[in-house]
Amino acid sequence: MKWGGILGITALLMLIILYEWPKLKKNIRKMQVVFFTVITIGWVLAILLILFPNMPGPSQLIDFIFKPIGRYWEIS
Amino acid sequence: MIEKGKISSFQMALIMYAVVVATAILYIPFITAQQAKRDLWLSPLWAALSGFLIVLIITKLYKLYPKKTLVEYSELILGRTFGKIIGFIFLFFLLYDTAIAFREYGEFVESAFLHKTPIVVVTGGIALTCAFAVHGGIEVLGRSATVFLPIVLVLYVMIYLFLIPDLNVKNIFPIMEDGWIPSVKGSLAPHAWLSQFSLLSFLLPLLSDETKAMKWSILSVIVSVLTMVYINLGNIFLFGGIITNTQFPVFQAARYISIGSFFEHVESIVIAVWVLGGFVQLSAFFYMLVLGTSQWLKLPSYKPIILPFGFLIILFSIWSASSFQEMIHSMGTTTPFYFISIQLLIPMLLLCVAVFRKKLRQAK
Numbered sequence: 140m141k142w143g144g145i146l147g148i149t150a151l152l153m154l155i156i157l158y159e160w161p162k163l164k165k166n167i168r169k170m171q172v173v174f175f176t177v178i179t180i181g182w183v184l185a186i187l188l189i190l191f192p193n194m195p196g197p198s199q200l201i202d203f204i205f206k207p208i209g210r211y212w213e214i215s
Numbered sequence: 216m217i218e219k220g221k222i223s224s225f226q227m228a229l230i231m232y233a234v235v236v237a238t239a240i241l242y243i244p245f246i247t248a249q250q251a252k253r254d255l256w257l258s259p260l261w262a263a264l265s266g267f268l269i270v271l272i273i274t275k276l277y278k279l280y281p282k283k284t285l286v287e288y289s290e291l292i293l294g295r296t297f298g299k300i301i302g303f304i305f306l307f308f309l310l311y312d313t314a315i316a317f318r319e320y321g322e323f324v325e326s327a328f329l330h331k332t333p334i335v336v337v338t339g340g341i342a343l344t345c346a347f348a349v350h351g352g353i354e355v356l357g358r359s360a361t362v363f364l365p366i367v368l369v370l371y372v373m374i375y376l377f378l379i380p381d382l383n384v385k386n387i388f389p390i391m392e393d394g395w396i397p398s399v400k401g402s403l404a405p406h407a408w409l410s411q412f413s414l415l416s417f418l419l420p421l422l423s424d425e426t427k428a429m430k431w432s433i434l435s436v437i438v439s440v441l442t443m444v445y446i447n448l449g450n451i452f453l454f455g456g457i458i459t460n461t462q463f464p465v466f467q468a469a470r471y472i473s474i475g476s477f478f479e480h481v482e483s484i485v486i487a488v489w490v491l492g493g494f495v496q497l498s499a500f501f502y503m504l505v506l507g508t509s510q511w512l513k514l515p516s517y518k519p520i521i522l523p524f525g526f527l528i529i530l531f532s533i534w535s536a537s538s539f540q541e542m543i544h545s546m547g548t549t550t551p552f553y554f555i556s557i558q559l560l561i562p563m564l565l566l567c568v569a570v571f572r573k574k575l576r577q578a579k
Contacts, residue, residue: 151526155526159519162518166519169514170515181527194534197311198534201550212400
């Protein structure tokens, strides 16, 4: 199940790369670097989310930062 | 300039209306009712304050730095390093905001219609559709807003007009039973939604008639607030005290419609039309995110990064909350503070520094 998910994600990202590559090839170097960086971030994050579905994320950080003021708002 | 297309101020107002109201009408009544109880219709009126304030700040900033978006002028105001940091914080917020909007859309469609479909399929489908719209540029967004939003707006009004026989005006009483504090507390979520008017900053440089920008954006805030008040009033008239337990009151209300026992089950039409508004909203978010990112990185075009960012948005939308209940809970307690502190405090800080710098320059 998990391997299937990882394979599916990889296949999807490969499709995106294949779709964009003909146009990207003529583009400047910086564009290509940004494109592949975003793809890599997405790939790593997707695999992490498949392996650890309950991984703490930005929401937990926001909860941690704003919890005191949120609690004050709820009670008073 | 990355974007060559132009939109009119009227189209800008429609896009901003979709950005705020499309998900607001689904979630605002439930979240607001938790704190405000029967005064939930007063809460959007308090929230209008932050809407007006943000529009004033953003248009003022735009006058100081014409033809620039927030990501671009933050570098000019605070210098390269701090400007980039502020830009990153804002863009990360925008990514999170976009992801939440996709999640809200997915949760609604799933709980209303597609009970057994995995949420990734629902959000992924709309993300692909939005990617095509974003690829077309701002003019496509502006035109889809002009075509779709009048229909959506008529729908919002019609739902409660059809329910007039069932509405009980007495449900609204007693008004302000415990003073005005509960309605102010309930206004937290509407504040967060209306603070999204800071995204106006990405649309202002694309206008063909800038002189009318201020008028139309203020009008957009007013109409958004009035829509929320209208929806909340309709819900309190229809549901009364049980409003605090109804998760999607607008959808429940649509189910309730029955005229002469032949005009029934209109909820499928309601969802179909609502999805049009949701589409405009999500593509606007998506567009601003990729445009802002390519301005932040000084890229020549935003088109190649649309699909990778779409993928990232879907990931964040799954990551942002583990369940529907958790999402609703954080939307009523902590997330609004995040929204307000990023979208109100960052433009305020930028405006203070910009005005100070201008004074300093004139004194020399």
